[in-house]
Amino acid sequence: MTEFKNTEKELHDFRMRLSAAGVFVFICFGLLLARFLWLQAYKHGDYAAQAEDNRIAVVPVVPNRGLILDRNGVVLARNFSAYTLEITPSKLKMDLETAIEELAKLVDIQPRDRKRFRRLLDEAKNFESVPIRTRLTDEEVARFTAQRYRFPGIEIQARLFRQYPLGSVASHVIGFIGRINQAEASAIEEWDDATNYAGTSHIGKEGLEKSYEKQLHGTTGYEEVEVSAGGRAVRTLARTHATPGKNLILSIDIELQKVVEQAFGDRRGALIAIEPSTGDILAYVSMPSFDPNLFVEGIDQQSWDELNTSPDKPMVNRPLSGSYPPGSTYKPFMALAALELGKRTPEQSIRDPGYFNFGNHRFRDDKEGGHGMVDMYKSIVHSCDTYYYLLANDMGVDAIHDFMKPFGFGQKTGIDLEHERSGLLPSTDWKRNAYRRPEQKKWYAGETISLGIGQGYNSFTPLQLAHATSILANNGVVMKPHLVKMVEDPVTKNRVVTVPKESYRIPLKQENIDIVKNALVGVTKEGTSTRAFANAGYESAGKTGTAQVIAIKKNEKYDAKRIAEQHRDHALYMAFAPADQPRIALALIVENGGFGATAAAPIARQAMDYYLLGKKPGQKDAAPAKGGAQQVAAPAGVVRPTVQPTVQPTVQSTVQPVSPAAAPRSARRD
Structure with a gap:
């Protein structure tokens, strides 16, 4: 059967396909033209900027x-x-x-x-x-x-x-x-x-x-x-x-800083010296130290291991973050509190038998047989513990807390460094919030006794002790301690003072301040720091302190030679000079140094000698007088109050049990 082709139909299909292809090509060219116009007309500015950015x-x-x-x-x-x-x-x-x-x-x-x-x-x-x-x-x-x-x-x-x-x-x-x-x-x-x-x-x-x-x-x-x-x-x-x-x-005097760091040698500790009238920190020492140049481009592992694993902990900023019991350096503030709160008069005295009994516990003094009749002056000059055991018991923990708080104890000073610790100034509220079990929340009266000699729960930074000493030297006027005195614009040379005025004033009676200051002067002339300040060319006021690190067994005597070095007592000292118009106030601690009179006070002497007299170590005065701490006669210029025995501390008390953690061992000579 013969098949005839439909030529007309094939020609029509071809033309349709050709037309479709033409339309497709036209659309493609149209899209390209539209894109070209979009880029050249509408986006020209953006792409020109990007091109410029690639060049610049x-x-x-x-x-x-x-x-x-x-x-x-x-x-x-x-x-x-x-x-x-x-x-x-x-x-x-x-x-x-x-x-x-x-x-x-x-x-x-x-x-x-x-x-x-x-x-x-x-x-x-x-x-x-x-x-x-x-x-x-x-x-x-x-x-x-x-x-x-x-x-x-x-x-x-x-x-x-x-x-x-x-x-x-x-x-x-x-x-x-x-x-x-x-x-x-x-x-x-x-x-x-x-x-x-x-x-x-x-x-x-x-x-x-x-x-x-x-x-x-x-x-x-x-x-x-x-x-x-x-x-x-x-x-x-x-x-x-x-x-x-x-x-x-x-505010730092770098030469004073060098003198103090040299005085510490290889011992651990801290010293802060402050100008009382301004709050300028004149020296801020934390020993041992470290070389900050090691850290600029990244410290090598060996150097870091040496610093980080050292038992002396050179990276710890001790004045700022170290917290220690203040020991007997707390006593002048306790005496001032007693005067201000009407708990004692300067003439009021006690008979010290060498201990204070409370409940079934005996709080011992540093001197066997006691100091005899002790008034406020003698309690500071010869650092009589029994006087302050009794005083703390009479005042109570909350009264002590409320008086000490404005002096900066247990409070951050606001110094211009980060990571400052607040320390611990105990109170009944603090203990109630610090512990969980009901029996732990309760404050026992026996826990108050050791607070009077700067032990127990008391724990402050060296900076806080120096700040409080500066406030006392400045008659209750509080200046914020600071390290940066001024900030200078390098272009205009304009300088802005960081602490232009006082923070606040503690309402204290000047006569009470003078009584405590007079006793602190007596410490350097006939008391525990006589030897360290013999023949000084200025009159200073100071107080030694020795703070225990660990407790020892009941009736056991403290013997440093039998105790590991890191468990020995800390040595402290607080002072200001000249006594009548203080230009420098300081506090320091020598960790595990032992007696404050022998370990800490000599460092304070070197600091004051340089700052007040320009004398560096090695420039000797006449030989120090011997047996200064044993002197009993008041020197010229030191007024002794009349002794009037009125309080007997040896009465047994059974009001409250004593917390074992708060009971100190026999106190020692500062």
């Missing part, structure tokens, strides 16, 4: 960090410029290990440099440059520059470095800076001025470097730089200058 890089200019100087202009923290060799992992064209090995042929790269680089690399983002070597020599810079073409992604950068020229001196005050870690970077992103830290690689980690970080940092500048296709800078198009950080003028 905005580079942050990190400001010079502010200087830190002592009160006399001695530089304690400064900056210097040096070259660093830095690797940007994302730009490397070879394996990282291979690149480092090749670099080591040109530049000296030690194992500690590699370890630090690895640690920093773990903390950094892939597009950030990480230093493999810092502080390159000119010769090393020249060698690498000649071979730079071989190392894409590796550059030499000029960086500012922080330096602490005095090393370990005042390191707990100044602190140190270090590279920003991931946690700090995240915290910075939440700051209001986060953009100001663009390009910043280091930040304050401890001390004043941390607490005054934003003032020291300054304002970041910017440069608009034309770059080549390879990313290298061709020329600078515009520049906004960075503003240097503000300078800190400290």
Whole structure:
């Protein structure tokens, strides 16, 4: 059967397909034309800006960090410029290990440099440059520059470095800076001025470097730089200058600081010296110390292990975070409280048999057989414990708490350093809130007894004791203790005082203050610190203290030779001078030093000799008088109140049981 083709139909189908193809091609060209018009007409500005951005890089200019100087202009923290060799992992064209090995042929790269680089690399983002070597020599810079073409992604950068020229001196005050870690970077992103830290690689980690970080940092500048296709800078198009950080003028006298640190030697402890009229901290010593320069570019593991595992704990800021019982240095404040609250008169005396019985416990004095008849003057001069056992019992814990609180005991002083501890000033409310079991919440009357001699639950920082001493020397006028005296604008040289006025005044009777001060002068002339202050060229007021670290068994005598060194008593001293118009007030502790008179008072003498007389250790006066603590006659200028026996402390009491934790062992000579 013959099949006839339908030519007309085939021709029609072909034309339809051809038309569809034409329409499709027309639509495609239309879309291309529309896209072309969209890009050229509507998006021209955006893409032109992006192209310009690819040609122009905005580079942050990190400001010079502010200087830190002592009160006399001695530089304690400064900056210097040096070259660093830095690797940007994302730009490397070879394996990282291979690149480092090749670099080591040109530049000296030690194992500690590699370890630090690895640690920093773990903390950094892939597009950030990480230093493999810092502080390159000119010769090393020249060698690498000649071979730079071989190392894409590796550059030499000029960086500012922080330096602490005095090393370990005042390191707990100044602190140190270090590279920003991931946690700090995240915290910075939440700051209001986060953009100001663009390009910043280091930040304050401890001390004043941390607490005054934003003032020291300054304002970041910017440069608009034309770059080549390879990313290298061709020329600078515009520049906004960075503003240097503000300078800190400290209240510290760095020479006094050196004298005290030298006086401590290899002993552990702390000393804070304050100018009572201003609150300026003249010396802030925490021993042992450390070299802050070790931390600037990342401390090596060996050095860190030595600091972190040392039994002397050099990284602990003792004046700020160490908390100790004040021992007998608390007695002058107890005496003042007794006068102000009407619990004692200066003439009122007790007969001290060498102990105070309370319930079934005997609180012993430091002197076998007691001190005989003791008035307030003698109680301070010869540090009679029995007098203050009885006084504490008569006052009660809450009355003691309420009187001591305005002096700063158990309270943060507000000093311009972070991580300050509040210490512990006990009260019935404190104990009720501090413990869980009902029997623990109860305050026993026997727990009050040892508070009178600065033991029991009492625990204060050396800074708090120095602050309280300064308030006493300043007749109840409270000045906030501070380390930064002024903040200086490096451009205008304008200075702003940090503490311009007093905080508040404690309403005290001047006659009561004078009675206590007179007794404190007696301590240095006929009392427990006579030998340490013999032949001083000024009149000082002071009080020794010895605070127990551990309790010993009942009826057992304290023998330092039989006790491990870390369990021996702490030695304390508080003082101010000149006694009539104090220019310096201080408090110090020598950890496990033993008697305050022999371990702590001589350090105070050296500090005052330098600050008041300009005399450094080694410039001897006449030989100190011997047996000063045994003198009984009051020297000229020291007024003794009339002894009037009115109170007998030996009466047995069975009102409340004594808490075993609060019962001290036999007190010792301070």
